[in-house]
Amino acid sequence: MLRLEKRPQPSQLWTVVTPILAVFLTMIVGGIMFALLGKPPLEAIKVIFWDPLFHEQFAAYSRPQLLVKAGPLILIAIGLSIGFKAGIWNIGAEGQYIIGAICGAGVGLAFYPSESVLIFPAMVLAGAAGGWAWAMIPAVLKTRFGTNEILVSLMLVYVAQNVLISVSSGLLRNPEGMGFPGSRNFKQWDAAHNAELIANTGMHWGVVAAFIAVIGAYMLMSRHIMGFNIRLTGEAPRAARFAGVSPTRIVFFCLGLAGLLAGAAGLFEATGPAGQITGAFNAGYGFTAIIVAFLGRLHPVGILLAGLLMALTYIGGELAQLMLNLPGASIQLFQGMLLFFLLATDVFTNYRLRFGKKGLV
Amino acid sequence: MDLSSINPVLLIASVMVSATPILLAAIGEMVVEKSGVLNLGVEGMMITGAVVGFAVAVSATSPGLGFVAAAIAGALLSLAFGLLTQYLLSNQVATGLGLTLVGLGLSSLIGKPYEGMKTPTLSKFEIPLLSDLPILGDMLFSHDVMVYFSLLLVAAVWAFLKYTRAGLILRAVGEGHDSAHALGYKVTQIRILAILFGGACAGLGGAYLSLVRVPQWTEGMTAGAGWIALAIVVFASWRAGRVAVGAYLFGGVTVLQLNLQAAGADVPVALLSASPYLITILVLVIISARGVHGAPASLGRPFHASH
Numbered sequence: 027m028l029r030l031e032k033r034p035q036p037s038q039l040w041t042v043v044t045p046i047l048a049v050f051l052t053m054i055v056g057g058i059m060f061a062l063l064g065k066p067p068l069e070a071i072k073v074i075f076w077d078p079l080f081h082e083q084f085a086a087y088s089r090p091q092l093l094v095k096a097g098p099l100i101l102i103a104i105g106l107s108i109g110f111k112a113g114i115w116n117i118g119a120e121g122q123y124i125i126g127a128i129c130g131a132g133v134g135l136a137f138y139p140s141e142s143v144l145i146f147p148a149m150v151l152a153g154a155a156g157g158w159a160w161a162m163i164p165a166v167l168k169t170r171f172g173t174n175e176i177l178v179s180l181m182l183v184y185v186a187q188n189v190l191i192s193v194s195s196g197l198l199r200n201p202e203g204m205g206f207p208g209s210r211n212f213k214q215w216d217a218a219h220n221a222e223l224i225a226n227t228g229m230h231w232g233v234v235a236a237f238i239a240v241i242g243a244y245m246l247m248s249r250h251i252m253g254f255n256i257r258l259t260g261e262a263p264r265a266a267r268f269a270g271v272s273p274t275r276i277v278f279f280c281l282g283l284a285g286l287l288a289g290a291a292g293l294f295e296a297t298g299p300a301g302q303i304t305g306a307f308n309a310g311y312g313f314t315a316i317i318v319a320f321l322g323r324l325h326p327v328g329i330l331l332a333g334l335l336m337a338l339t340y341i342g343g344e345l346a347q348l349m350l351n352l353p354g355a356s357i358q359l360f361q362g363m364l365l366f367f368l369l370a371t372d373v374f375t376n377y378r379l380r381f382g383k384k385g386l387v
Numbered sequence: 388m389d390l391s392s393i394n395p396v397l398l399i400a401s402v403m404v405s406a407t408p409i410l411l412a413a414i415g416e417m418v419v420e421k422s423g424v425l426n427l428g429v430e431g432m433m434i435t436g437a438v439v440g441f442a443v444a445v446s447a448t449s450p451g452l453g454f455v456a457a458a459i460a461g462a463l464l465s466l467a468f469g470l471l472t473q474y475l476l477s478n479q480v481a482t483g484l485g486l487t488l489v490g491l492g493l494s495s496l497i498g499k500p501y502e503g504m505k506t507p508t509l510s511k512f513e514i515p516l517l518s519d520l521p522i523l524g525d526m527l528f529s530h531d532v533m534v535y536f537s538l539l540l541v542a543a544v545w546a547f548l549k550y551t552r553a554g555l556i557l558r559a560v561g562e563g564h565d566s567a568h569a570l571g572y573k574v575t576q577i578r579i580l581a582i583l584f585g586g587a588c589a590g591l592g593g594a595y596l597s598l599v600r601v602p603q604w605t606e607g608m609t610a611g612a613g614w615i616a617l618a619i620v621v622f623a624s625w626r627a628g629r630v631a632v633g634a635y636l637f638g639g640v641t642v643l644q645l646n647l648q649a650a651g652a653d654v655p656v657a658l659l660s661a662s663p664y665l666i667t668i669l670v671l672v673i674i675s676a677r678g679v680h681g682a683p684a685s686l687g688r689p690f691h692a693s694h
Contacts, residue, residue, distance in 0.1 A: 030476070030691070032691065115480055117484060167668070167671075167672055167675075171672050171675045171676040172675045172676075172678075173668075173671050173672050173675040173676075174621065174671065174675070176427065176480070177614060177617060177618045177621070177667070177668075177671060178668050178671060180611070180614050181611070181614065181615075181618070181664040181665075181667050181668050182664070182668070183611075184610070184611050184661065184664040185661040185664050185665060188657040188658075188660045188661040189657060189661070191657060192655065192656070192657030313488065316484055316488075317485075317488065320481055353495075353496055353499055354495075355492055355495035355496040355499065355606075356492070356496050357492075358488070358491065358492030358495065358496075359489060359492030359493050359496055360492070361488065361492070362485060362488035362489035362490075362491070362492045362493075363489060365481075365484075365485040365488060365489075366467070366471070366482075366485050366486075366489060369471055369475075369477040369478065369481055369482050369485060370470075370471050370475050370477065372475075372477060373475040373476055373477065376476070377476065377691075
């Protein structure tokens with residue numbers, strides 16, 4: 027007989043091992059999936075995980091993409107992870123990301139064609155503020171009326187998408203764009219362009235912000251009383267209340283921070299890699315960031331690594347489309363499976379497998 | 388704006404059609420939540436049902452087979468959720484989200500070859516006598532069989548939960564899993580069955596979207612319908628009758644905003660398109676402001692029998 031026995035404390039070893047195990051299981055099952063699709067499995071795995079970094083022909087292009095794609099994922103996931111630690115399920119980061127980009131871009135475009143150095147910082151601030159404000163909606167509704175933040179934040183993603191389609195063909199449309207939807211191209215406006223900081227590395231201000239967020243989150247969660255209160259609220263809500271931690275403040279802080287970071291990520295993306303606000307500039311980073319947060323065990327350093335890995339699968343997925351004619355959607359499935367296997371193997375972190383009948387205690 | 392172009396008979400009839408997918412998914416999820424499990428993967432199961440139902444209906448030129456296949460696909464996907472949350476004790480919220488992400492990826496992978504195809508139509512089932520009524524006949528009694536099936540299902544779930552012993556056990560498991568376990572009920576197995584039922588219903592709802600409502604396959608076509616179904620369960624305070632009311636109200640809003648768009652109403656299109664989601668939020672706020680009544684006490688809590 028196989029049984030599970032609860033560990034007195036989560037196993038530290040398994041906390042580190044499970045993500046790696048999950049990646050291997052995903053590779054195996056993903057390989058089977060590729061074989062079913064009639065593609066060479068080993069080759070496909072190699073194209074996804076190895077070639078983006080080391081292929082002699084494509085790597086020069088795809089290596090910088092690693093940071094470009096990891097930047098927003100890490101930035102958003104850091105914000106989400108802090109909320110998840112407190113048991114606050116903000117799954118609407120995609121909406122906060124979109125609204126942040128719209129607000130930041132709107133503030134910038136209001137000053138077009140100024141070349142002031144203050145333009146870009148102002149846009150970043152406006153973007154973060156926009157994301158923050160969008161996240162405040164579920165925060166206020168949760169604290170004031172007890173409304174479920176999962177459903178509200180997710181509904182707001184669909185609202186944000188409608189707003190995005192509306193402004194990209196209305197308010198923010200490029201007046202010189204021959205009537206095509208989409209804002210002015212920020213790549214052609216130096217003051218607002220989130221350019222590569224070091225050539226051919228993919229390093230832009232969004233990536234810098236992501237690294238700062240990793241360090242900041244680490245300090246917050248391990249050194250600051252707020253981080254302690256957040257963890258306490260997540261693990262023992264009653265104890266937290268007795269200790270005088272205000273649940274309302276935690277909700278506002280966690281949702282606000284996540285919105286802030288997601289909004290800034292949206293602005294960095296719109297002014298950098300995407301280049302303009304269009305109806306489809308958002309690439310679903312807000313949802314993938316949920317996987318990144320879990321894969322990184324809600325720990326800042328883990329999220330940094332998980333973000334890089336997830337970015338790798340994005341680029342590898344594109345390469346696999348190009349080289350093996352693999353459907354683009356298979357990589358989305360691949361990423362989803364990764365989360366599934368992680369959650370499945372996570373049982374060993376909290377439980378111990380026991381064989382045979384239970385003896386006397 | 389020309390409101391006279393909106394025909395009330397067609398309006399009510401299309402409300403019933405647009406409410407059916409959400410009703411199916413919501414009634415399934417209600418049973419799952421009654422057993423104490425929160426499955427946030429409704430959207431993923433719905434869209435998988437939509438694509439599998441469509442693919443099978445096209446290949447077999449039979450919409451009926453499509454619905455059966457969709458229910459099986461939804462149930463299989465929900466089984467993955469069930470194994471993870473019930474046997475491997477994973478976090479239900481995270482697993483549900485993962486299920487949605489997997490479902491979205493899986494569906495666009497399966498659906499690629501079927502884009503732009505047409506499906507055989509589900510024939511109308513005109514209820515004898517009733518469908519001959521002057522206006523009501525066209526409005527209420529000349530729909531396809533799935534519309535009536537969804538309403539019968541609501542009635543069946545209501546009767547099951549209220550009058551049968553099995554329904555009582557299901558509710559007991561959802562209200563207090565430790566007590567139910569102590570009484571000798573197999574909490575995990577009962578929950579797995581409820582999860583399978585919820586998955587099958589979500590699959591049917593998805594297939595109704597791709598086979599009747601739209602009817603074709605496009606990537607991401609559920610567009611949040613699964614999440615709205617989850618919201619309707621909360622709105623309904625976990626009662627079958629109110630689930631039907633909620634789904635029909637929501638169907639009404641969807642159809643009305645589409646009609647207003649078509650009639651050229653003087654309201655921004657973005658606001659109209661976003662209105663179903665905004666109204667869902669509004670309804671959730673109103674319900675929660677009154678205090679949530681009727682949430683199963685063990686909802687979302689993991690169960691591990693330590694002895």
